[in-house]
Amino acid sequence: MARAWVIARKDMRIYYLKPPVLIFGVLMPVFLFLAFMIRRNLDASALIPGVMAMTIFFSSSTVTSAAIPWERAQRTYDRLLTAPVSLVAVLWGKALAGILFGVVVSIVPLLVGVLAFGMPVSQAWLLVIALVVSACAFASLGVLLASVSTPSVGNIMMLGNMIRLPLIFVSGIFIPLAELPSWGRPIAFISPLTYCNDLLNHSIAGTAYLPPAVDVVVLIALWAAFLLVGTRVHALSKKR
Amino acid sequence: MENGFAIEAVNLTKYYGQVHAVDHVSFGVKKGEIFGFLGPNGAGKTTTVSMLITLLTPSEGTALVNGHDIIKDAYRARQDIGVVPEMSNVYVELSAWANLIFTGELQGVPRRRREARARELLEELGLWEKRDTRASEFSMGMRKRLLIAMALVHDPAVIFLDEPTSGLDVQSGILVRAIIRRLNRDGATVFLTTHQMEEANQMCDRVAIINHGRIACVDAPENLRQAIESVQSVLVSFAGASDELERELAGLQGVLEVRKDGDKFRLFTDSPGAVVPQVVDLARAHNTGLVSLNTVGPSLEDVFIKVTGIDVRVGEKGGRNAVA
Numbered sequence: 001m002a003r004a005w006v007i008a009r010k011d012m013r014i015y016y017l018k019p020p021v022l023i024f025g026v027l028m029p030v031f032l033f034l035a036f037m038i039r040r041n042l043d044a045s046a047l048i049p050g051v052m053a054m055t056i057f058f059s060s061s062t063v064t065s066a067a068i069p070w071e072r073a074q075r076t077y078d079r080l081l082t083a084p085v086s087l088v089a090v091l092w093g094k095a096l097a098g099i100l101f102g103v104v105v106s107i108v109p110l111l112v113g114v115l116a117f118g119m120p121v122s123q124a125w126l127l128v129i130a131l132v133v134s135a136c137a138f139a140s141l142g143v144l145l146a147s148v149s150t151p152s153v154g155n156i157m158m159l160g161n162m163i164r165l166p167l168i169f170v171s172g173i174f175i176p177l178a179e180l181p182s183w184g185r186p187i188a189f190i191s192p193l194t195y196c197n198d199l200l201n202h203s204i205a206g207t208a209y210l211p212p213a214v215d216v217v218v219l220i221a222l223w224a225a226f227l228l229v230g231t232r233v234h235a236l237s238k239k240r
Numbered sequence: 241m242e243n244g245f246a247i248e249a250v251n252l253t254k255y256y257g258q259v260h261a262v263d264h265v266s267f268g269v270k271k272g273e274i275f276g277f278l279g280p281n282g283a284g285k286t287t288t289v290s291m292l293i294t295l296l297t298p299s300e301g302t303a304l305v306n307g308h309d310i311i312k313d314a315y316r317a318r319q320d321i322g323v324v325p326e327m328s329n330v331y332v333e334l335s336a337w338a339n340l341i342f343t344g345e346l347q348g349v350p351r352r353r354r355e356a357r358a359r360e361l362l363e364e365l366g367l368w369e370k371r372d373t374r375a376s377e378f379s380m381g382m383r384k385r386l387l388i389a390m391a392l393v394h395d396p397a398v399i400f401l402d403e404p405t406s407g408l409d410v411q412s413g414i415l416v417r418a419i420i421r422r423l424n425r426d427g428a429t430v431f432l433t434t435h436q437m438e439e440a441n442q443m444c445d446r447v448a449i450i451n452h453g454r455i456a457c458v459d460a461p462e463n464l465r466q467a468i469e470s471v472q473s474v475l476v477s478f479a480g481a482s483d484e485l486e487r488e489l490a491g492l493q494g495v496l497e498v499r500k501d502g503d504k505f506r507l508f509t510d511s512p513g514a515v516v517p518q519v520v521d522l523a524r525a526h527n528t529g530l531v532s533l534n535t536v537g538p539s540l541e542d543v544f545i546k547v548t549g550i551d552v553r554v555g556e557k558g559g560r561n562a563v564a
């Protein structure tokens with residue numbers, strides 16, 4: 001864990017201000033937010049959870065999925081793999097940098113909601129849990145995306161957006177889960193973002209479609225699954 | 241080490257589909273020696289080294305590095321190795337100091353020790369004044385020195401260097417070679433991959449030549465040279481050499497091949513003693529002086545050519561076919 005933190009701190013210094021991270025981790029959620037709110041007369045409690053969910057989704061997964069191919073291209077990834085550090089610790093270090101980035105960036109729309117629109121937060125403790133478990137799940141998704149063995153950040157970003165954008169549209173952010181047709185709901189449950197958005201609705205607006213415990217359990221399960229599969233695929237590429 | 245080996249490869253093998261990149265390679269590197277690992281491009285050098293430094297998992301076989309199995313005990317093996325790759329892999333966004341401190345942290349070196357070691361290494365490698373400069377602003381030679389410092393921050397017992405002087409200016413090359421010798425004097429085992437035969441000849445206690453994924457020979461450079469004693473040459477430099485003189489050199493009795501090396505001619509022969517007087521006579525006949533005249537034994541490059549069957553000189557004037 002200590003070595004993972006060493007890697008995470010280094011990633012924070014190097015990758016947080018890289019253009020792909022700023023474009024896909026910060027600007028992309030802002031544009032989606034604008035597309036979401038313009039000409040829609042929504043109050044902050046209905047608006048902010050969705051914006052936060054998209055922000056944490058993009059920012060957490062982008063840092064991780066950009067940093068690994070970047071390191072491959074610079075050959076610094078070999079340095080990590082030949083150090084006395086397990087592959088899990090290396091990847092967890094990468095995920096940690098994404099988790100912290102996602103949590104910090106997603107606090108910005110929260111502050112806008114609270115300070116500018118006077119948005120109440122129904123359950124602050126649940127909000128903290130929602131941010132942390134969501135960031136963990138999405139940063140681990142970044143680990144999985146980066147397991148595609150390429151040194152090209154562009155390739156991973158393209159693949160990432162091909163997967164992430166559809167997951168946003170089926171997640172219940174644009175059409176609430178309760179209003180989805182019966183055939184649409186099973187599709188929504190495929191998206192990890194659905195559980196994040198639902199949990200944020202719980203913690204901010206006080207109402208949501210699923211019980212919060214279900215959201216938390218699913219997000220934790222996804223976190224473990226993404227990290228496990230991602231680690232396996234990374235380990236396989238070492239054997240090749 | 242019980243058996244005195246710092247590195248012991250046992251049937252080390254790597255397949256890529258049907259291709260045997262490394263084919264049941266076995267060799268030992270004695271503790272405290274500088275071991276050269278030579279071979280033409282695509283011979284399996286990089287794959288072998290990648291397996292030894294635990295970057296690639298072998299398809300078959302294994303190796304012990306400082307007594308630790310690279311498959312079963314990779315963590316301990318990594319603690320004992322330092323790697324200097326050919327291509328720079330410093331973090332260019334970080335300063336020299338930050339690079340060293342990060343590497344020390346990654347290697348688990350305690351804080352006081354890593355700071356003291358980082359300072360010591362930066363001073364020794366002439367980078368202390370540039371410690372706060374980002375590595376992106378470093379020249380190739382400075383980056384190479386930083387790479388070496390990063391590989392040494394945890395005092396590894398075995399150091400892998402891949403083409404350590406490739407692309408460096410003369411001064412940096414001399415400095416890097418001096419550092420390698422000093423490391424070796426201090427007790428480190430050095431595994432040196434190089435294309436430069438003269439570097440291997442000057443620095444290595446023993447060399448291995450790998451070809452088509454198999455070890456073709458392992459021995460001291462001098463022993464290898466003596467093993468192909470038949471390839472000798474006479475090196476001559478004339479005060480003034482005409483094309484006609486050059487043509488006549490090729491016609492001298494016992495001369496197998498003539499190669500122009502800068503301002504000198506190298507005459508390959510089985511009997512240098514018979515060729516030397518003919519060269520002197522030829523100089524007299526052309527009314528020109530001799531600047532230098534030496535007999536030369538086979539070089540490590542000759543050994544390399546013989547063992548690998550690749551004549552890198554084919555196509556040059558007077559070029560000969562492979563000696564193998």
